[in-house]
Amino acid sequence: LAKTTQPISMDSYEGQEVNITCSHNNIATNDYITWYQQFPSQGPRFIIQGYKTKVTNEVASLFIPADRKSSTLSLPRVSLSDTAVYYCLVGDHLSGSTLGRLYFGRGTQLTVWP
Amino acid sequence: DTEVTQTPKHLVMGMTNKKSLKCEQHMGHRAMYWYKQKAKKPPELMFVYSYEKLSINESVPSRFSPECPNSSLLNLHLHALQPEDSALYLCASSQGGVRYEQYFGPGTRLTVT
Numbered sequence: 001l002a003k004t005t006q007p008i009s010m011d012s013y014e015g016q017e018v019n020i021t022c023s024h025n026n027i028a029t030n031d032y033i034t035w036y037q038q039f040p041s042q043g044p045r046f047i048i049q050g051y052k053t054k055v056t057n058e059v060a061s062l063f064i065p066a067d068r069k070s071s072t073l074s075l076p077r078v079s080l081s082d083t084a085v086y087y088c089l090v091g092d093h094l095s096g097s098t099l100g101r102l103y104f105g106r107g108t109q110l111t112v113w114p
Numbered sequence: 115d116t117e118v119t120q121t122p123k124h125l126v127m128g129m130t131n132k133k134s135l136k137c138e139q140h141m142g143h144r145a146m147y148w149y150k151q152k153a154k155k156p157p158e159l160m161f162v163y164s165y166e167k168l169s170i171n172e173s174v175p176s177r178f179s180p181e182c183p184n185s186s187l188l189n190l191h192l193h194a195l196q197p198e199d200s201a202l203y204l205c206a207s208s209q210g211g212v213r214y215e216q217y218f219g220p221g222t223r224l225t226v227t
Contacts, residue, residue, distance in 0.1 A: 032213060043118070043204045043218025044157065087156060091213075101170065102216065104156035 004088045004105040011111050018075045020108050022088030025069045033064060033071045034102070036087045044087065044104075048073070078112045085109050116141060118219035120205050126225045129195060135222045137188040137205030143217070145169075145210040146188040148180060151202045151221070163188060164210060195226045 005023040012018045024033065032051050036044040048055055050062040050071070061074040075082060085107040118139045127133050137146065145164050149157040162170035163182045177199075179191040188205055202223050206216040 034215070041202065041221070041223070043206065043221055044216075045218065046215035049213075049215065091211075101159055101162070103159065107156055 004090055006088050006105060006108045008106065009109040011113065012078055013113050014079055015077050018078050018110060020073045020086055021070060023070050024090045027068050027090050031090045034089045034091065035062065035073050036089065038085045080112050080114060083110060083112045116217055118205055118207055118217050120219035120222050122222060124223045126227060128227055132193045135190040135203055137219055138186055139207040140186055141207060143207035143209055145208050146182065147206040147216065148190055149204040149206065151204060157204055197226050200224055200226045
């Protein structure tokens with residue numbers, strides 16, 4: 001099971017780009033890296049997923065170096081509504097099963113200030 | 115429709131009560147999950163159902179009893195809970211496997227008195 005390490009908190013101002021880095025040194029060959037966002041008293045929401053190099057969608061970009069031992073979530077031009085907890089997850093594939101499990105680490109509390 | 119619904123939104127129960135949490139999805143997802151989340155902590159996986167069969171039980175105490183009556187419904191039956199079981203209970207569904215995103219419901223805020 002690949003453990004993830006993220007900063008506990010980050011602060012930013014509106015309009016800035018935010019980069020949150022996650023360390024996952026013992027990631028397995030078949031593991032994917034997934035990021036979720038969670039607002040208070042709501043369920044987490046999928047942001048982005050990747051395996052290697054760079055992935056971009058309408059919300060964020062995910063940068064994964066060749067060794068895959070870390071990943072960086074990039075949020076362009078954040079707004080106040082991006083204040084949330086961001087979780088980096090590395091999927092755990094069960095032997096003989098495609099179910100997998102998602103283990104949430106402690107997450108990063110991002111606070112965006114006006 | 116990419117929504118997972120959960121009822122009730124809030125629940126207060128005594129330690130001797132029996133209650134149930136309900137989760138519903140109509141996305142045709144084959145996997146459904148229960149998570150428990152304490153304040154300021156990350157969600158913790160409790161159960162995973164695949165094709166209506168219990169596939170994973172993360173050593174959850176028997177006072178929590180999951181049930182999957184059909185492919186769209188997931189229940190969590192609660193009995194003889196303890197105050198420390200007070201938490202936000204989240205339901206999620208997915209197509210199965212870590213390649214697929216999990217869609218979470220808004221959760222049920224449970225308080226055990």
